[in-house]
Amino acid sequence: MSSENGSNLGDGVEPEQHLPESAVERSAMLGALISASHLSTLEDLPRQLSEQAARVGLTDVVIYLVDLQQDLLAPLTPHPPPAGGEGLRPGEIRVEGTVAGRAFQHGEVLPASPADQDHWWVPLVDGTDRLGVLYITAPDADAAAQVDMRRLAGLVALLVVSKRGLSDSYSRLVRRRRMDVATEMEWRLMPARTFATDSLMISALMEPAYEVCGDVYDYAFDGRIAHLSIFDAMGHDTAAGLTANLALSTARNARREGADLPRTAVAVEQVLSEEFSGDRFVTGVLADLDVTTGMLQWLCCGHPPPAVVRGHGIVHLECAPAPPMGAGLGIPAKLCRKELEPGDRLLLYTDGITEARSPSGEEFGLGRFVDFLVRHQADELPVPETLRRLIRHHLEYHEGRLNDDATVLLAEWQGPSGLALGEAKDLAGVPDVADVDGLDA
Numbered sequence: 001m002s003s004e005n006g007s008n009l010g011d012g013v014e015p016e017q018h019l020p021e022s023a024v025e026r027s028a029m030l031g032a033l034i035s036a037s038h039l040s041t042l043e044d045l046p047r048q049l050s051e052q053a054a055r056v057g058l059t060d061v062v063i064y065l066v067d068l069q070q071d072l073l074a075p076l077t078p079h080p081p082p083a084g085g086e087g088l089r090p091g092e093i094r095v096e097g098t099v100a101g102r103a104f105q106h107g108e109v110l111p112a113s114p115a116d117q118d119h120w121w122v123p124l125v126d127g128t129d130r131l132g133v134l135y136i137t138a139p140d141a142d143a144a145a146q147v148d149m150r151r152l153a154g155l156v157a158l159l160v161v162s163k164r165g166l167s168d169s170y171s172r173l174v175r176r177r178r179m180d181v182a183t184e185m186e187w188r189l190m191p192a193r194t195f196a197t198d199s200l201m202i203s204a205l206m207e208p209a210y211e212v213c214g215d216v217y218d219y220a221f222d223g224r225i226a227h228l229s230i231f232d233a234m235g236h237d238t239a240a241g242l243t244a245n246l247a248l249s250t251a252r253n254a255r256r257e258g259a260d261l262p263r264t265a266v267a268v269e270q271v272l273s274e275e276f277s278g279d280r281f282v283t284g285v286l287a288d289l290d291v292t293t294g295m296l297q298w299l300c301c302g303h304p305p306p307a308v309v310r311g312h313g314i315v316h317l318e319c320a321p322a323p324p325m326g327a328g329l330g331i332p333a334k335l336c337r338k339e340l341e342p343g344d345r346l347l348l349y350t351d352g353i354t355e356a357r358s359p360s361g362e363e364f365g366l367g368r369f370v371d372f373l374v375r376h377q378a379d380e381l382p383v384p385e386t387l388r389r390l391i392r393h394h395l396e397y398h399e400g401r402l403n404d405d406a407t408v409l410l411a412e413w414q415g416p417s418g419l420a421l422g423e424a425k426d427l428a429g430v431p432d433v434a435d436v437d438g439l440d441a
Helices: 021-037 042-056 099-106 143-164 168-174 181-189 238-256 261-276 365-377 383-397 421-428
Strands: 059-066 072-075 110-113 116-126 129-137 194-196 200-207 215-222 225-233 282-290 295-301 307-310 313-316 336-339 345-349 406-413
Touching: 021 042, 021 143, 042 059, 042 143, 042 168, 059 116, 059 143, 059 168, 072 099, 099 110, 099 116, 099 129, 099 383, 116 143, 129 143, 129 194, 143 168, 181 215, 181 238, 194 421, 200 215, 200 225, 200 383, 200 421, 215 238, 215 406, 225 238, 225 345, 225 406, 238 261, 238 282, 261 282, 261 295, 282 345, 307 365, 313 365, 345 365, 365 383, 383 406, 383 421
Parallel strands: none
Antiparallel strands: 059 072, 059 129, 110 116, 116 129, 194 200, 200 406, 215 225, 225 282, 282 295, 295 336, 307 313, 307 345, 345 406
16 A cells, blocks of 8 residues: 555555654555565565665665674574584674674664764664664664664564574574584573563573583563573483473473472472483472562572572572482472562572683682672673673683583562663663654654
8 A cells, every 4th residue: 555655554554644754654664574574584584674674764784693602793694504614704793892792782773983874783682682783874864763773673673583483594694513402402492591571681591502411491471470490400411401301391381280389390300200210300490489579489409599699799598408300209399488679680500600610620609600790780781791791701711611501590670660661671781762753662
């Protein structure tokens, strides 16, 4: 359907007659992208994006996606080579020390340089999960053009997420090395690394990204309750990956059938015992957080207990431990409770974080872990970026070689009233979108 100025809005959306021409064109551009996405693959997106963005003066648009370890930004191309090559591929950009990387790290729209206001880097974020950046040519972009870029990036992020699960090109693009089978299973099973509401910010990371065998994390929401969990399966082989996957799937199934935390742990125990006859087990923490009150409930099965970073210190959450799930010892886990305070950061982690040793034999330790988080909070970095830097620091401490999987899940609770929208976006590193031409942000 065409508007009075000749714009094709796609999807049959009739423009509001009082909207200015620029607003109609923006609506037409976004509508056409949505319409085209119904019958397209991820590989079609760069061409469709370039065609439609040009309608509002945004040209030479390139989608850059971050790699699995969040070190590199790679342009989306139809047929990227398989993982395994050395050095940078053509067109790739490092996250550290580049303007594109800074846009990704901080969630900010940035010009290519102070002297170059014609080319822009725009964060590509799905919800609060950082996917990469867009590179856009927009000469002398005014406030309205910058809003166009933000909105376009928001839609592109949704389209990337909706298509990537069926795209082998995406998997090849974001991998720098060959991935083992156990890790392939685990990345497909776990939720996004970052999710947030106005009251709770969740971020998780896992290393080594290509060879992890027994660690998995999970989170989900059920009304006012946030379900959080982390598992660490015994061993460092494909069987450990299978055990971790079975434990996580069983916990989800039990939870969705209405089981509380103790019954969920029993369900995992029973399934693993029946499958492996006590030869395979997982340690883990299962937790529920009421985001309206801050009441935390958890149980600990042979796993390092949760910790809370409060201000500049740490609160250890003591609770009688139970045996690992699947060991067949029949000892029930004790349910424990603690009321959190606004601003508390709950940490679930595996022993690969705290017990890993440097080449000189020194443990990384919980104290060094918490100190890093406290120091970087003062830098006012988005939570996902703080966690990314923590993992990088952890790898550097061990000279890039980990003898065990290292996984951490951080949940920051902002209190029952939550944060204002702008504050929540800053915490998550999400670019804000101002109101322009009467269109809601």
